[in-house]
Amino acid sequence: MRHIQIAQRVFNTPLMVDPAKALAFLAGLGPRITGREISFEGLDLPPADPADATLPARASLFGDDLARHGTGTGGPPYAVVEGIAVIAITGTLVHRGAWIGQSSGLTSYEGIAAQLQAALEDPAIRGIALDIDSFGGEVAGAFDLADRIRAARQVKPVQAFVADHALSAGYVLASQADRIILSRTGAIGSIGVVAMHSDMSGALDQKGIAVTLINAGARKVDANPYQPLPETVRARIAGELEELRQLFAETVAEGRGNRLDAASALSTEAGVFRGEAAVFAGLADEVADPVTAFRAFAAAPHGTNPTSRKGPLMITSLTDAPNPASVANPPEATNTSAPPNVASLVPPPSAESPDALSPEAIRAEAAEVAQVCAQAARLGVQIDAADAVARGLKPEALRAKVLAELATRSDTAGIVAAAPAASAKESPIIAAARKSAAASR
Template sequence: MHHTQIAQRVFNTPLMVDPAKALAFLAGLGPRITGQEIHVEGAEFAAGDREVATLPARSSLFSGDLTRGEARTGGQPFAVVEGIAVIEIAGTLVHRGAWIGQSSGLTSYEGLAMQLQAALDDPAIRGIALDIDSFGGEVAGAFDLADRIRAARGQKPVQAFVADHALSAGYALASQADRIVLSRTGAVGSIGVVAMHSEVSGALDKKGIAVTLIHAGARKVDANPYQPLPDAVRARIAGELEDLRQLFAETVAEGRGQRLDTVRALGTEAAVFRGEAAVFAGLADEVADPVTAFRAFAAALGGTPIPRTKGLKMTTTSEENTVAATTVPVASAASPIPAPVAPAAVTPQTPDAATLTPEAIRAEAAEVAQVCAQAARLGVQIDAADAVARGVKPEALRTKVLADLAARSDAAAIVAAAPAAGTKESPIVTAAKKAAAAPR
């Protein structure tokens, strides 16, 4: 194995990857790279993580294996199902790679870009399906590919099907599709950036090895592995990661449009959202069986009609019908509902009645009712009539619900990096902390 190349891609470079998978990688391959066990500051390896190093090759949900190298035999470098190019985005994402599709658990942005262009150039291809299951990967190359996917929407329809993960760099790519569909257990988000620094000075001291760095330029050896990381260098790296997180959020907003703007993307603080919570937060558009959703996509493009089956046909979209109910109904007993949200939990925002037309007032009330109905399905009970009477804005309700979900979610603690000094804390995080500290 090319351990030096692997180390260069892992340490002292920004990554958009789920932290748990980064730890699993270090547990499996770290000792092979460094020649000894690795200790991660502030984290411990779970049992079994040391056996995880690479992801096995897998087949697409919609067709056969995409790694069979059809380009060498004159075919397309992707599977074609009912006139739709199925491009698989799986495993760890890396910038450069001399392969098409997944190889040894890796998928390269370079290979994905070639597949995308081939799909756009082929007049027989009517649409593009991104089959995504990735925890993320390298920053380098991710945003350029995201821009290309977004531009492709102007030529052919592009839909992302998440089964089951589109996290970090994986979500940066998914967010550029016209529409994102995920399974009930699907997870999206982790809009953040992380960097790892390895420090081996203690191990070298034990072995009696001294390393002398002779350099020109005060910052030439910043973050080298032979010395502890200075506070000033740590702060500079954290600032660079915050800049990249801003770029990440802006890229997501470019792809999602009004469904998720830059402020709301940053406000997630790299949290991970599953199922309907992802739709509510604006990170996805529909919860559905991916295969059924793919058939609907093909049918919409004029392909084979959707067969009538008794299989899973669940569908939950972000475009809900207007709900006129005043009190939100209770969900199933399988998911206990917390106590109703107290009226004081959301700050009223009384509008100037003179500035709102009757039509605008009715539209706002309908949106409040819609938010409350969506919240009910996620286990958050809000009195819609009371919210309307007190003039609570829809966005304020959404923020409260997301904060409640973040406080209860076991994935809410997954963040990319600590905010740089002077960065204002997200209102969602602030509300979540208050909710967690409140007496039950």
């Protein structure tokens, strides 16, 4: 294992990665890199289990394992199912690495870009599916790849299928697709940037080792691991990370359009959203079984998306970008009733106000209020639609109220997920997708 290269990619460089995943990495590999146990400020982590360090090779949800492609078979560098190129974006994301992939636990932006270009140039490919399960990774290269994915939408339809994570850099890429389909337990978001600094000065003192840094240029040795991090350097790094967070939000807004603007993306404060809460906040378009949604995508006519951005399944996309709060592990849906009849909500017209809305505008706003209330009910938040219309509450205000209520119920600001244990048994989802593809041929 190349510990020096790993350390260079982890420390003193901005990362778009879920903090829990970063800490799990450091707890497992940190001692190997530094040669001793490491500590985390304000955190008490259990010792790492060496068995967890091995990541299993994983096949795409919708086709064959990508590892068999490009190894002398002469086939494309991605799985192809019913004319759809399936590009897997899994594990830790790194800038360069050519064809490193699932068996190593890493996926490179370089490899994804090559697969994307090949799919665009192949006349037999009708669309592109991004099969995403990643906690994020390096900042370097992520935004350039995001631009390429967004540009690819002008040539062929691109959909992102998240099962079960698209966090940080993973969400940068997912947000550039035409649509994001999320599983019921799927988690997306973490629109933020983190950097880690290792302070080895105490360990060196204990060993009687003194490191003398000789530098030309006042900032040449900033954030070096042999000295404690000065507050001035910490503040400068924090400022750089905030600039990257702004770029993150702007890139997401470019991909999501009117479904999520930059201000709303920033207001999540790097929160993680699951299932319908993610759709409600504008971070995803639909909650559905990924395999079923992929079948619909593959069955669509050439050059079209099988569902509009107001998908007909569990929840529809939002026209007005909400102001989401940090939500993790929202409550299970408790009410799936249909929205009340819009006509029963519309109050009688009044001539008292010269600025009164037209009857058509009133009905449209009442319909949107009813939709928000129905969505809220599925998330376990009860709002009287008729009362909301009578009080003149706007849809965007109701969305903010619902998300604030969900935030108060949450016990944590993030999620922690362990790496899946290695297993020789094929996933039932993968088996179902293969069976469906074979039957349709």
